[in-house]
Amino acid sequence: KIKAVIFDLDGVIVDTAKYHYLAWKSLADQLGIPFSERENENLKGISRMDSLNFILSLGDVQYMSQDDKMKLAISKNLHYLELITDLNREDILPGTLEWIQECKDNNIKIALGSASKNARRILESLDLIDQFDVIIDGTNTTKTKPDPQVFELAAKGLGVKASESVVIEDAYKGLEAAKNGGFYSIGIGDPEILNIADINLRSLSDADMNILEKL
Ligand code: B16
Numbered sequence: 001k002i003k004a005v006i007f008d009l010d011g012v013i014v015d016t017a018k019y020h021y022l023a024w025k026s027l028a029d030q031l032g033i034p035f036s037e038r039e040n041e042n043l044k045g046i047s048r049m050d051s052l053n054f055i056l057s058l059g060d061v062q063y064m065s066q067d068d069k070m071k072l073a074i075s076k077n078l079h080y081l082e083l084i085t086d087l088n089r090e091d092i093l094p095g096t097l098e099w100i101q102e103c104k105d106n107n108i109k110i111a112l113g114s115a116s117k118n119a120r121r122i123l124e125s126l127d128l129i130d131q132f133d134v135i136i137d138g139t140n141t142t143k144t145k146p147d148p149q150v151f152e153l154a155a156k157g158l159g160v161k162a163s164e165s166v167v168i169e170d171a172y173k174g175l176e177a178a179k180n181g182g183f184y185s186i187g188i189g190d191p192e193i194l195n196i197a198d199i200n201l202r203s204l205s206d207a208d209m210n211i212l213e214k215l
């Protein structure tokens, strides 16, 4: 029986993935590194530093000091924060509010399990911060998806087992993390890419919680 739902943030609750892409794209342009939306798929769900290292690996950057990498990561984040300044309730993806409400109606606990260090700020902008029983984000973790740490900490905080929880993710690496931790999963997006999910949906608005009976 499912006792908890763990939501990813970027790409599940809100479509901030496009702003991450725009900010990384402009950094890649500055560095003369070719970077497209296709390569951006690999950045979904991974940390800021891992994202930067991935982009640098696409160019022929031979060596860069940790210090210089930090500067680039900070400048990308400042640009990203600029792009999301106007984020508000209207940016919540379709179906999300209904799922949260259904969880509450059915006594199912909810947590956030995000790689982002900006998660709390984003939840504030969406006026959703008070809805979650537990929030685990990039400021609480030492390992990134596909390591299950972020979801394990969320389950621990909620006092539930992995096998009693379902993770909702838009990233392949996030679904791998769920699987690695023994969590059920719902993949939001292209079912051909997200082929390791237990259930695939194009959007949370395509189903209600009755779909969990399939698990
Ligand atoms: P930040 P999620 C992830 O969030 C994004 O998918 C990923 O693209 C981003 O690099 C990562 O957060 C770190 O974000 O730079 O804001 O700390 O999908 O796990 O909610």
Ligand code: MG
Pocket: 008, 009, 010, 011, 012, 044, 045, 169, 170, 171, 174
């Ligand atoms: Mg995501």
